[in-house]
Structures are given as structure tokens and as C-alpha cells.
Amino acid sequence: MSNLTATSKGAATRELIIERAYAIACRDGLEGLSIGDLAQAVGMSKSGVFAHFGSREDLQLAVLESGGRRFGEAVLVPALRKPRGLARLRAITKGWFDWVRDNRQGCLIMGAVSEYDSRVGSLHDAVVALIQRWRNDTARAVVMAVEAGELRADTDAKQLSFEIFGIALALHQDTRLFDAKQARAQAERAFDRLLKSHSP
Amino acid sequence: MSNLTATSKGAATRELIIERAYAIACRDGLEGLSIGDLAQAVGMSKSGVFAHFGSREDLQLAVLESGGRRFGEAVLVPALRKPRGLARLRAITKGWFDWVRDNRQGCLIMGAVSEYDSRVGSLHDAVVALIQRWRNDTARAVVMAVEAGELRADTDAKQLSFEIFGIALALHQDTRLFDAKQARAQAERAFDRLLKSHSP
DNA sequence: GAAACGAACGAACGGTCGTGCTATTTATTG
DNA sequence: CAATAAATAGCACGACCGTTCGTTCGTTTC
Numbered sequence: 118m119s120n121l122t123a124t125s126k127g128a129a130t131r132e133l134i135i136e137r138a139y140a141i142a143c144r145d146g147l148e149g150l151s152i153g154d155l156a157q158a159v160g161m162s163k164s165g166v167f168a169h170f171g172s173r174e175d176l177q178l179a180v181l182e183s184g185g186r187r188f189g190e191a192v193l194v195p196a197l198r199k200p201r202g203l204a205r206l207r208a209i210t211k212g213w214f215d216w217v218r219d220n221r222q223g224c225l226i227m228g229a230v231s232e233y234d235s236r237v238g239s240l241h242d243a244v245v246a247l248i249q250r251w252r253n254d255t256a257r258a259v260v261m262a263v264e265a266g267e268l269r270a271d272t273d274a275k276q277l278s279f280e281i282f283g284i285a286l287a288l289h290q291d292t293r294l295f296d297a298k299q300a301r302a303q304a305e306r307a308f309d310r311l312l313k314s315h316s317p
Numbered sequence: 318m319s320n321l322t323a324t325s326k327g328a329a330t331r332e333l334i335i336e337r338a339y340a341i342a343c344r345d346g347l348e349g350l351s352i353g354d355l356a357q358a359v360g361m362s363k364s365g366v367f368a369h370f371g372s373r374e375d376l377q378l379a380v381l382e383s384g385g386r387r388f389g390e391a392v393l394v395p396a397l398r399k400p401r402g403l404a405r406l407r408a409i410t411k412g413w414f415d416w417v418r419d420n421r422q423g424c425l426i427m428g429a430v431s432e433y434d435s436r437v438g439s440l441h442d443a444v445v446a447l448i449q450r451w452r453n454d455t456a457r458a459v460v461m462a463v464e465a466g467e468l469r470a471d472t473d474a475k476q477l478s479f480e481i482f483g484i485a486l487a488l489h490q491d492t493r494l495f496d497a498k499q500a501r502a503q504a505e506r507a508f509d510r511l512l513k514s515h516s517p
Numbered sequence: 518g519a520a521a522c523g524a525a526c527g528a529a530c531g532g533t534c535g536t537g538c539t540a541t542t543t544a545t546t547g
Numbered sequence: 548c549a550a551t552a553a554a555t556a557g558c559a560c561g562a563c564c565g566t567t568c569g570t571t572c573g574t575t576t577c
Contacts, residue, residue, distance in 0.1 A: 130524085144435065149348070152565065164567085165525040173565060223435045231431035234493035235344065235423045245494050279487055279503040286490065287483030293434035294445050303479040314514060330554080352535065364536085365555040373535060 138180045143223040147177045184225035202265035206258040338380045343423040347377045384425035402465035406458040
């Protein structure tokens with residue numbers, strides 16, 4: 118039987134493991150995460166690490182969930198402190214752009230999307246749920262901006278969210294492949310233009 | 318010493334190997350491409366396959382180059398038959414959108430971007446060169462549309478290319494994670510709106 | 518103090534990985 | 548047809564993979 122953590126000590130090392138695993142998976146992807154490397158990084162034996170999760174897949178799921186939580190706390194939570202409307206929508210994208218800047222070594226979530234987008238299994242489902250939730254949060258912010266009269270009433274929230282995602286994805290790619298500063302400037306210009314074209 | 322192909326027979330099987338490797342790498346990525354699987358898929362021994370390339374990395378480079386050629390022939394070449402200007406720019410994006418639709422099991426290039434964007438080495442360099450070239454081709458089409466008077470004279474070609482890429486990336490992602498048809502419609506709407514906002 | 522439990526270890530499993538070597542078969546050429 | 552070169556097979560290697568197993572060491576509970 119696997120331990121799967123009961124005591125506080127066990128939970129603490131489990132958190133430590135996930136933290137190290139998150140750092141590794143940001144660089145090498147969830148598929149590039151090996152238990153051997155992870156054990157070495159955390160200073161434990163392979164079996165010791167393994168016992169905290171029933172399988173490698175469960176480890177990957179735990180790391181992905183942790184990554185989603187990190188992203189939410191870094192981007193969504195601060196935005197929720199802003200008043201509903203354009204201010205919050207702007208905070209979301211700014212937080213997202215900053216996230217891309219601050220995670221230039223790799224973003225776990227975006228990596229996971231590429232790894233599992235056309236695969237079946239629990240990882241794929243978890244990725245879909247994660248992106249879906251984030252897309253919904255963005256669309257909700259758009260709707261609030263419409264309700265506040267800060268965006269045109271006929272604004273299609275799903276459509277606008279789609280386009281915002283596009284800008285962020287292009288920023289993500291260009292930040293890594295080309296010049297990060299120029300990419301940031303282009304993303305902000307694109308976003309401003311997008312908002313302006315929907316202004317009432 | 319590796320054979321590295323001289324006769325026509327050798328070149329033919331090398332092409333066959335790359336073709337199969339391309340199909341595998343579309344699904345599993347260039348990192349997920351293993352010589353053992355590839356040998357089985359092509360009906361050869363591991364060492365027989367291996368001899369056609371000096372190393373796994375050279376194999377990956379060859380497959381990536383082949384993927385770039387395929388993309389170019391499927392998207393760029395048809396567009397070049399259109400007259401310079403908006404028609405060609407539209408053909409480029411249409412071809413790209415169709416490419417996303419027709420390669421729903423996975424796009425080798427986009428996968429390679431995720432795998433090698435924040436890594437050093439020849440694969441990274443090859444990916445950067447590939448995307449850079451494609452971006453330049455797109456920007457060139459934009460410039461021609463400006464010169465033809467079909468886009469506003471103050472259009473920033475690099476900026477517009479950035480935003481077109483964003484739409485395509487969002488389409489790519491949504492096609493795999495959510496509803497492909499809806500994603501296509503959203504991408505086309507976004508692109509039309511983008512062009513309209515730059516119309517003279 | 519005994520018994521139970523959670524945490525972690527170390528060794529080993531069967532596989533697969535990329536990569537060398539050495540034959541052997543096959544194709545091309547004189 | 549023979550000679551030569553190229554293409555492929557066979558085999559073995561060291562390394563690493565995820566996983567299982569039995570065991571040990573503290574801590575907690577009775």
C-alpha cells in the first residue's frame with residue numbers, strides 16, 4: 118500500500134516534492150518530469166518520492182493542479198481586488214502579461230496544453246478544465262465591463278476572450294523565441310486596440 | 318561511420334523514414350519520437366534506421382525541416398499564386414486555418430515550439446528560424462497589401478503579423494481543447510475585424 | 518513496554534532508451 | 548559476372564524509466 122500522506126510531516130514533504138516538481142516541469146514539461154530526477158532534486162530516494170503518489174500520473178496531476186493554483190493566485194486573485202469592469206479586465210491581462218514575463222523559463226500550463234491537447238486521459242481532461250475555467254473567468258470579466266457600460270453592449274464576451282487569449286499566446290511565444298520587450302509592447306498595443314474597438 | 322545516404326535507394330528509404338517519423342512526431346512531439354518505435358513503424362531494425370542519421374538529434378532536425386517544408390507547401394505556396402495584396406494575405410490565413418483543421422491530431426511545428434522554446438541547442442535554433450521565416454513571410458504579405466493600397470498606409474506590418482499569429486495560435490489551441498468549428502468561426506471573425514480596422 | 522503506523526530507504530524488476538560495433542545482405546558500377 | 552560500396556541486420560552496452568517489494572526507523576497509541 119502506498120502511504121498517500123496522513124500526518125502533517127507527510128503533507129509537508131509532499132508539498133516540498135510538488136514544489137520541486139513544479140520547477141522541473143516548468144522547464145521540461147510534465148512529460149519530462151521523471152521520478153528519479155525529482156528524487157535527486159528533493160534529496161530523497163525514488164521510492165520515497167513515489168510513495169507520496171500512487172503513480173507517476175497522479176504526481177503529474179498534482180503538479181498540474183498546483184500550477185493552476187499558482188497561476189490563479191498570481192493573476193486572478195489580484196485582479197479580483199479591482200472593481201468590476203474594465204479595471205478588472207485590464208488587471209487580468211496585465212497580470213497575465215507579467216506572468217509570461219516572470220516565467221520565461223517556461224509556463225507549466227502552456228506546456229501542458231501542448232503536451233496533452235490531442236491525447237486522451239486524465240491529464241488531458243485536467244488541462245481542458247483548467248483552460249476552460251480560465252477562459253470563463255476572463256469572459257466573466259468582459260461581461261462585467263459590458264454591464265458597467267465600459268464596453269459596447271453588443272460585445273461578444275466569448276469572442277473577445279478568444280482574442281485576448283490569442284494575444285497572450287502570441288506574447289508567450291514571442292517572449293521565448295524572439296525579443297521579450299518588443300513582444301510585450303506588441304501585446305499591449307494589440308490589447309489596447311482591441312478594447313478601443315469595443316469601447317461604447 | 319554512418320551511411321548518411323548516397324544511392325537513390327538509400328535516399329528513398331530515408332524519405333520513407335522521415336515521412337513516418339513526421340506522422341509520429343505530429344502526435345507525440347519530436348521529443349516523443351523514439352528510434353525503436355520509428356523502426357517498427359517503418360519495418361526496419363533500430364540500427365538500420367539509425368544509420369541514416371548520425372544521431373537522434375539529426376533525425377529530429379531532419380523531421381523538423383520536413384515539417385517546415387510541408388507547411389510551406391500547404392500554406393505559403395498556394396498563397397503565392399494569388400496576386401499580391403489583400404488576396405494573398407487572406408490566402409495565407411485561410412491556408413493556415415485549414416492547416417489547423419486538417420492537422421487536428423497535432424501540428425509538428427507548434428509542438429516543436431513548445432518543446433524547444435526555452436531550451437538551448439540546434440533544435441531551438443531551427444525552430445526559431447522556422448517561425449521567424451514564417452513571420453517574415455506574413456509581414457511581407459502585409460507590406461504588399463499596404464503598397465497595393467488595400468491596407469492603411471500607417472499599418473505596422475510587424476504588429477499586424479503579431480496579431481495574426483495570435484489569432485492562429487488561439488485557433489490552434491481551441492481546435493484541440495474545445496469546439497473546432499466554433500474556434501474556426503471565432504478566428505475568422507477576429508481576422509476580418511482586424512483587417513477592417515486597418516482598411517484604408 | 519508492546520503494538521501499530523506512517524515515512525522513507527535500498528535493491529531489484531522488466532522495459533526502453535540512444536548508440537556503438539561487426540556481419541551480412543543488397544545495390545551499383547566497371 | 549565480379550568487384551566494390553552502400554544499406555541493413557544483429558547484438559550488446561550502459562543508462563534510465565516507472566514500479567514493486569521487503570525492510571528499517573521513529574513516532575504515536577494503547
